[in-house]
Amino acid sequence: MTTPEVDSLLSAARASVAAGDTAAALKSLEHAQDRAPRNPEVLYQRGVLLARSTFLRVGDVPRNFVAWRLLDRASELDPQNARYLLEIGRIRLLTPLLRVEAERIMRKALRVAEEQQDQALIAEITWEIGQIKERRYLTAKDRYLVANAGLMFDPDEAMLRRHYTREFLESNARPIPNVGATDRTEAEEMYRRGLAAVPTYERSAIGLLGLLYDQKRYEEMRRVVRPFLDARTGGSDLRLAAGLAAYRVNDFAAADTLFESALKLLPLEERDAMTNLGRILRRRDSVSYDALSAADRRLTDSSYWEAADPLLETPENEARLEFLARIAVAELRFTSVDMRQVGWRTDRGLILIRYGEPPVVATFAPTNSADYAETTGRITIVWYYPRKDRQFVFSAPPAMNYATFAGPMRGLAEESREDAPFLLDNVDALRAIDSVAVQVSRFRGANDSTTQLVVSHAFDPRRLYGAVELDQGSLFTSLYIGRPLNLRQVQRDTVTLTLPASGLFTRTFVQGVPAGPIRVRVEGNDANVSGAVARAHMEIDIARARRDILEMSDVMITERVTSSDDPLGGWQRAGIIPKGDLTMAQREPFSVYWETYGLRPSPEKRLKAEVRFRVTLVEIDRSNRNASLRFLLDAADFVGLTREGNEELTVRFTREMPAGTSERTPMVNTIGLGTSPAGLYRLEVVITDLVSGQTARSARFFRVARS
Numbered sequence: 190m191t192t193p194e195v196d197s198l199l200s201a202a203r204a205s206v207a208a209g210d211t212a213a214a215l216k217s218l219e220h221a222q223d224r225a226p227r228n229p230e231v232l233y234q235r236g237v238l239l240a241r242s243t244f245l246r247v248g249d250v251p252r253n254f255v256a257w258r259l260l261d262r263a264s265e266l267d268p269q270n271a272r273y274l275l276e277i278g279r280i281r282l283l284t285p286l287l288r289v290e291a292e293r294i295m296r297k298a299l300r301v302a303e304e305q306q307d308q309a310l311i312a313e314i315t316w317e318i319g320q321i322k323e324r325r326y327l328t329a330k331d332r333y334l335v336a337n338a339g340l341m342f343d344p345d346e347a348m349l350r351r352h353y354t355r356e357f358l359e360s361n362a363r364p365i366p367n368v369g370a371t372d373r374t375e376a377e378e379m380y381r382r383g384l385a386a387v388p389t390y391e392r393s394a395i396g397l398l399g400l401l402y403d404q405k406r407y408e409e410m411r412r413v414v415r416p417f418l419d420a421r422t423g424g425s426d427l428r429l430a431a432g433l434a435a436y437r438v439n440d441f442a443a444a445d446t447l448f449e450s451a452l453k454l455l456p457l458e459e460r461d462a463m464t465n466l467g468r469i470l471r472r473r474d475s476v477s478y479d480a481l482s483a484a485d486r487r488l489t490d491s492s493y494w495e496a497a498d499p500l501l502e503t504p505e506n507e508a509r510l511e512f513l514a515r516i517a518v519a520e521l522r523f524t525s526v527d528m529r530q531v532g533w534r535t536d537r538g539l540i541l542i543r544y545g546e547p548p549v550v551a552t553f554a555p556t557n558s559a560d561y562a563e564t565t566g567r568i569t570i571v572w573y574y575p576r577k578d579r580q581f582v583f584s585a586p587p588a589m590n591y592a593t594f595a596g597p598m599r600g601l602a603e604e605s606r607e608d609a610p611f612l613l614d615n616v617d618a619l620r621a622i623d624s625v626a627v628q629v630s631r632f633r634g635a636n637d638s639t640t641q642l643v644v645s646h647a648f649d650p651r652r653l654y655g656a657v658e659l660d661q662g663s664l665f666t667s668l669y670i671g672r673p674l675n676l677r678q679v680q681r682d683t684v685t686l687t688l689p690a691s692g693l694f695t696r697t698f699v700q701g702v703p704a705g706p707i708r709v710r711v712e713g714n715d716a717n718v719s720g721a722v723a724r725a726h727m728e729i730d731i732a733r734a735r736r737d738i739l740e741m742s743d744v745m746i747t748e749r750v751t752s753s754d755d756p757l758g759g760w761q762r763a764g765i766i767p768k769g770d771l772t773m774a775q776r777e778p779f780s781v782y783w784e785t786y787g788l789r790p791s792p793e794k795r796l797k798a799e800v801r802f803r804v805t806l807v808e809i810d811r812s813n814r815n816a817s818l819r820f821l822l823d824a825a826d827f828v829g830l831t832r833e834g835n836e837e838l839t840v841r842f843t844r845e846m847p848a849g850t851s852e853r854t855p856m857v858n859t860i861g862l863g864t865s866p867a868g869l870y871r872l873e874v875v876i877t878d879l880v881s882g883q884t885a886r887s888a889r890f891f892r893v894a895r896s
Contacts, residue, residue: 195225202234211242233273236260240280253283271310274298278317282527288588292321312387319379319396320526322372324588327522328568329369330403331550333362342557342569344353344582344596354573354580358551373400391427399521410434425454426524429517436514441505448513463516463533466493469543469611472603492673497613499622500712501676502667511616516540525769528591540572540581540602545615547572547581555587559876569595576614579605605846616715624652625711625725626693626770628889630745632784634701637734643745643760644668645697646725647769650690653713653721662686662715669710670700673728676708679734700760704733734786736852740884742784744874746771746889749859750780759855761782771891778861781889783874785856789881790848797879798854802840804862807890808869811889843879844846867895 198221205214218235218654225231236259238254257280263415264273276297295318302310335341341362346353377400383393394413401410414431417423423431432447452460453759466489481489493502497508499878519538524531532538541547553569570583570592576581581602594602626647634641646668654662666679680698708728715721734740760782773779781802788796844856860872873888 191225191228191230191251195221195228195231198224199231199234202238206238211238214238227266229266229270229273232259232263232266233270233276234639236263236280237276240276240283253280256280269301269305270600271298271301271307271314273306274301275310275317282317282321292318295321295846308386312383312390312393315379315383315386316392316396319376319383319393321588322376322379322806323396324368324590325398326372326376326400327590328585328588329372329552331552331570332365332368333358333551333553334365335362335553337361342551342553342571344569344584344598347571347580347582348597348601351512351578354571355575355578358571358573360402362551362553364551369401373403376400384413389420389422391417391422393885394423395426395430395521398427398434402430402433402518402521405437407434407437411438418789425451426520428454429513431519433514433517433521436510441503441507441510444510444514445505448510451517462707464513466490468539469512471607471610474610474624487672495674495676496708496726496728500714500722501669501678501710502665502712502714508613510590511545511613512542515545518546523590525590528589530591535592536599536602537570537572537583537592543606543610544574544579547574549573549575552805577609577612581605585734600733622722622724622888624649624723625713626772627709627711627725627727628746628767628769628771629709629727629729630743630767631729631731632742633786637736638704640704640731640734641711642670642700642702642707642731643697644670644700644709644711644765645695645767645769646694647695648695648713649721649770650686650688653715653723654686654688654690654718656720657718659688659718662688662720662721663717664694664713664715666696666711666713668698669708669712670702671708673706674710676710693770696800697767702731704731707731736787737883738787739876739878739885740786741874741876741885741887744872744887744889745782746872746891747780747782747857749778750857759853760857763855763857765857771889772855773862773891774894775864775867775896776861778859780857780859781872781874782855782857783887785854785876785885786852787883788848788852788854788878791880794848795844795845796848797845799841799843799874799877799879800856800858801877802858802860803837803871803873803875804839804860805873806866806868807871809866862893865893867893 198217202214202217202221205211205217215235215238218231218238221228221231222235224248236256239256239259242252257277260273260277260280264270264277267273274294278291278295278298281294282288295314299311299314299318302314316353342357342362356361370772377397380397380400381392383390384397387393394417397413398410401407401413410430411434413433414423416429417427418431428447428451432451433446434442435441436444447486452464454705455463467478468476478486478489494506496511498506499508516533519532519535519541523535523538533542549572551571551573555566555568557565566587567584570585572581572583575578579819582595582598583592584595626649628645630643632641648664648666650662650664653664662685663683664686665683667678669676670679671677679700684694687696697774706728707730708726710724710726712724714723745760746768747760748768750763750765764782765782768779785798788798790796846854869890871888873886875884875886877884
């Protein structure tokens with residue numbers, strides 16, 4: 190029975206809840222219960238509020254018990270109230286050891302709601318039952334059976350032994366197919382019943398989207414979200430899932446639009462936290478990043494994603510789309526209402542965002558062995574990345590969809606972060622895209638504040654078109670040069686290639702640039718061939734010229750030219766062709782061009798300089814055990830080279846020429862390393878002015894390929 194006083198207290202309680210004052214609301218409801226101890230609405234409201242202010246932990250059991258008693262009493266007074274039954278079921282979900290009973294109570298509530306044709310309540314109850322079924326499915330999916338009795342996957346061993354995870358999965362365990370499929374099917378049925386009752390019930394839609402995603406039913410996902418998008422409804426989580434579905438079917442334009450619309454729906458603080466780069470940077474870089482002002486952080490974000498973008502020619506940034514897709518997966522699969530956890534903030538969400546979805550997931554059932562305390566009563570979830578032989582292990586209570594790093598794995602995650610804070614190697618197009626060979630050389634420009642930048646790049650048609658059978662390809666190439674946040678396209682071209690091609694396609698471009706940091710990007714793609722994409726990008730520093738010291742340009746490796754003592758008028762006038770690909774074949778001679786600035790003339794108006802070449806074998810091809818020895822024995826093939834150390838050869842000679850009117854002195858020499866072994870080499874050119882005694886040096890790395 191109700192009275193005006195009780196109604197007033199109920200209204201006061203609702204107002205306190207709206208204001209976020211739970212204590213005041215409970216006090217009002219206590220007063221209302223004192224005045225109307227048999228009023229089911231008072232009992233219900235107080236029970237719900239007590240339950241909502243607790244958590245799934247043993248310490249909250251007494252409070253949950255009081256809440257259950259209140260709701261149970263309300264249900265006794267009004268047995269045909271489905272909402273009361275629903276809340277009793279929710280209380281059971283919050284009480285350890287009593288969660289099994291929750292499904293029975295909720296099914297009873299569903300029967301009552303269906304009898305009363307309460308569509309809104311039907312949607313709410315079916316979502317709760319679907320959640321119960323989905324949690325059971327998630328606990329059982331990817332289940333592996335250990336082949337040997339008494340043996341269990343050990344997270345400590347996985348930390349200590351590099352190949353432990355791979356060997357354990359290959360030798361001691363096998364996957365069990367279709368575990369959890371029944372629960373998954375029943376969960377899907379419940380979510381669909383909820384949407385049938387209320388087509389715009391977003392919780393059911395998101396639950397269904399998660400199940401469809403696990404089964405790679407991406408087009409069905411797009412059909413589920415379409416009514417929400419057409420009605421211009423749906424929150425950020427639903428739009429993230431919609432963007433994820435579009436991304437998985439390569440509709441990048443739609444994915445980009447949906448991801449951005451999802452982010453705009455979030456409060457600014459949450460949006461900034463979700464897209465914060467700190468989680469995908471090394472710790473020291475993350476600290477520096479977090480210390481930036483909001484404006485500087487936005488500039489850093491733009492610079493980071495510009496550098497990561499595989500192709501500026503495409504309207505979408507595929508690298509950032511992958512990043513947002515990973516966030517969407519974490520939100521869709523690891524968010525837990527029960528545990529009040531946000532998917533992207535979880536341990537699994539962190540690893541997924543850094544390294545992508547694991548190719549191998551193995552779940553092991555709980556054990557009761559004292560030898561494996563970490564897994565007693567908890568499931569073990571192993572994520573394995575075969576490409577890098579990298580693994581992460583999580584521990585979780587059954588049927589909770591809540592997991593944390595197992596044992597020492599948090600420390601391993603930090604070690605991995607220092608080694609590789611963010612990888613995109615799960616995406617074929619991004620993994621293979623940095624494949625354009627580029628040589629960038631800096632020469633003095635028309636004045637001290639400008640530099641002539643020579644960009645030579647080489648595309649390999651065999652890599653671009655090796656997987657297809659075509660007579661010709663249409664390769665679109667472009668070159669961007671500029672400040673890191675202000676790249677400008679300076680060259681674009683479409684070239685028809687006759688296929689199959691046996692050699693490289695090389696281009697050279699010259700651009701004047703000012704002093705300061707400069708970014709260079711080379712891109713190439715054939716829109717008609719899947720995977721025919723390549724790029725290269727680098728950031729270099731352009732210094733102002735100095736007239737008071739001896740300086741050198743970069744060493745530019747070129748096609749072989751005939752050395753001459755005659756003065757050169759520059760590499761272009763001499764017909765020198767820069768190499769884009771700095772990988773040489775064994776016995777392949779090549780030339781080196783550079784410019785020296787500021788040689789002092791002698792009293793006889795002559796320029797005199799000592800030139801020293803130093804070739805160092807930096808990285809040996811270990812397939813040849815005698816590589817270092819061969820390098821030294823082949824010294825005779827490089828006329829004038831002498832041994833200086835175990836893996837280093839040098840040659841010295843003197844150059845003398847008449848002094849001209851320019852401070853620029855171009856020089857070129859041809860080198861041959863004979864049958865020197867495959868590997869990475871460093872070529873350093875050191876110039877000593879024999880008049881002033883000043884020295885300048887410049888170096889370039891190159892490779893010798895194995896025959």
